[in-house]
Amino acid sequence: MSRSKLFFDVSSSLDGFIAPEGMDLTHANDPEFKQWMSQWMKLQNWVFQQEFFRKNLKIGDVGETGRDNRMLEETFNRTGASITGKRMFDGGERFWPEEAPFHTPVFVLTHHVRKPWERPGGTTFYFVNDGLASALVQAQKAAGNRDIRIAGGANVIQQYLNAGLVDEFTIHYSPVFFGQGAQLFSGTSKDTHVKIKEAAASKEVTHVTFEVER
Amino acid sequence: MSRSKLFFDVSSSLDGFIAPEGMDLTHANDPEFKQWMSQWMKLQNWVFQQEFFRKNLKIGDVGETGRDNRMLEETFNRTGASITGKRMFDGGERFWPEEAPFHTPVFVLTHHVRKPWERPGGTTFYFVNDGLASALVQAQKAAGNRDIRIAGGANVIQQYLNAGLVDEFTIHYSPVFFGQGAQLFSGTSKDTHVKIKEAAASKEVTHVTFEVER
Numbered sequence: 505m506s507r508s509k510l511f512f513d514v515s516s517s518l519d520g521f522i523a524p525e526g527m528d529l530t531h532a533n534d535p536e537f538k539q540w541m542s543q544w545m546k547l548q549n550w551v552f553q554q555e556f557f558r559k560n561l562k563i564g565d566v567g568e569t570g571r572d573n574r575m576l577e578e579t580f581n582r583t584g585a586s587i588t589g590k591r592m593f594d595g596g597e598r599f600w601p602e603e604a605p606f607h608t609p610v611f612v613l614t615h616h617v618r619k620p621w622e623r624p625g626g627t628t629f630y631f632v633n634d635g636l637a638s639a640l641v642q643a644q645k646a647a648g649n650r651d652i653r654i655a656g657g658a659n660v661i662q663q664y665l666n667a668g669l670v671d672e673f674t675i676h677y678s679p680v681f682f683g684q685g686a687q688l689f690s691g692t693s694k695d696t697h698v699k700i701k702e703a704a705a706s707k708e709v710t711h712v713t714f715e716v717e718r
Numbered sequence: 719m720s721r722s723k724l725f726f727d728v729s730s731s732l733d734g735f736i737a738p739e740g741m742d743l744t745h746a747n748d749p750e751f752k753q754w755m756s757q758w759m760k761l762q763n764w765v766f767q768q769e770f771f772r773k774n775l776k777i778g779d780v781g782e783t784g785r786d787n788r789m790l791e792e793t794f795n796r797t798g799a800s801i802t803g804k805r806m807f808d809g810g811e812r813f814w815p816e817e818a819p820f821h822t823p824v825f826v827l828t829h830h831v832r833k834p835w836e837r838p839g840g841t842t843f844y845f846v847n848d849g850l851a852s853a854l855v856q857a858q859k860a861a862g863n864r865d866i867r868i869a870g871g872a873n874v875i876q877q878y879l880n881a882g883l884v885d886e887f888t889i890h891y892s893p894v895f896f897g898q899g900a901q902l903f904s905g906t907s908k909d910t911h912v913k914i915k916e917a918a919a920s921k922e923v924t925h926v927t928f929e930v931e932r
Contacts, residue, residue: 518889518912518928519903520734543908675732679912679928683905689733691897694757698732698893703919705926710917712924714732714893 506644509671512654512661513579514688515547515709516675521685522547522658529595538684546680550708551576561605572706579674583608584650585643589660590614593629603627606655609646611639613660636663658686666693670716672701677710720858723885726868726875727793728902729761729923730889735899736761736872743809752898760894764922765790775819786920793888797822798864799857803874804828807843817841820869823860825853827874850877872900880907884930886915891924 514522524547526538535541551557555567556577567573586606588596593612596604603625604610610629618631632639643652654661654670664670675688698714705711728736738761740752749755765771769781770791781787800820802810807826810818817839818824824843832845846853857866868875868884878884889902912928919925 519906539908677926679914681903681906681908681910681912683908689895692733692895694753694895694897696895698895700893700919700921700924703917703924705914705917707914710914710924710926712891712919 506647507649508584508644508647509651510640510654510664510669511651511672511674512656512664512670513674514656514661514676515551515678516688517547517678517680517682517685519681519683520687520689521682522656522688523686524682525684527685529591529598532595532598543680543682543685547678547682550676550678550706553708556580560607561601562603570706571704572709572711575674575711579653580607582651583653584647585652586610586655587639587643587652587660587664588612588655589657590616592655592657592660604629609643610655611643611646613639636667636669640664640669658688658690661688662691665696665716666691668696668716668718672713672715674711674713677712678708720861721863722798722858722861723865724854724868724878724883725865725886725888726870726878726884727888728870728875728890729765729892730902731761731894731896731899732891733895733897734901734903735896736870736902737900738896739898741899743805743812746809746812757894757896757899761892761896764890764892764920767922770794774821775815776817784920785918786923786925789888789925793867794821796865797867798861799866800824800869801853801857801866801874801878802826802869803871804830806869806871806874818843823857824869825857825860827853850881850883854878854883872902872904875902876905879910879930880905882910882930882932886927886929888925888927891926892922 524540524543526540531537553568554573555569558564558567604623604627607626611632621629697717701713701715703712738754738757740754745751767782768787769783770787772778772781818837818841821840825846835843911931915927915929917926
């Protein structure tokens, strides 16, 4: 049996959204639409300041190096494989840099049949057509002793959570309200039992890690 | 001008509900309906264990005395007046003990005209028929140098928040999912700007206090 944990790690607005209204392929070139870009920047503000993030995306060499930075680095280092939904991949295919930010095998849940797509820097996308469990098994094989991150979006996270397959998750609560958008926990089953593993706060964000009880 | 701050302090499920589905006057005597009572107990679990809460409600003399307890006590002590909605009052009128848990003047937003209702232990309910701002002004007069707590429900909290009248608020994130219920931040304006003032976690709950920026 795999020792890898299945987890997700997301920034959430205080009203529970992980992406603002208007942040979709249709409006990708229209950042003024519903101010989605500025809302997104507020949500991710704590991330953009961190040295690890800036180096990883090659957008800079300097940044914050405190606990927030260590958390990003640890999350990256523990991740041996990633899982995404089709919509997130479609957006990323268009906007991620050539060296996509995963640097792991990525299993994309989709009905679309496609050969694996290898990117420079260690990211290879595999297209999985036979469901959640199959993607998880493939990710377990790829991850070795490291963990598997559900990278998003919200819908894929919900499906794994309601299927009882998630081991733990971290929410970074950013002090921003969206009003509308992609809800993290829409329709989460009340049979989902969790307990707090760890919580910490900086000025920018509150981090809480939960363990799912089986 | 009043020095009193207007605040609220609520326990929230991880999916953003401050009361479970089915917790209403119709089902008050049917705790099995949607398991609302057991869901409510999970949400408030951290509170029920605290010495201050148990003594205040006269349901026991012993309890936890750590930081969670101090937070409850400080919140109680800073509160010079309270504001509630009509629905919360209607439920409480039926179920609060004779010595209602406020021990302050309470301003009830309602269309119902009624004389002040004094209870033993320092709680007097005043029925306000002319809106949010009027209730706030009356509460400021009553609170002196202490603060004013919006006791609930969610709808009243939202109205004060969207009107730009709230100074700060504390959310206690309990590790439970409701799926349905009374949402704390439904329809919160994205013009609401907040920053983290303080955050702390125990094993049972994560406390985060936010300041609203004006």
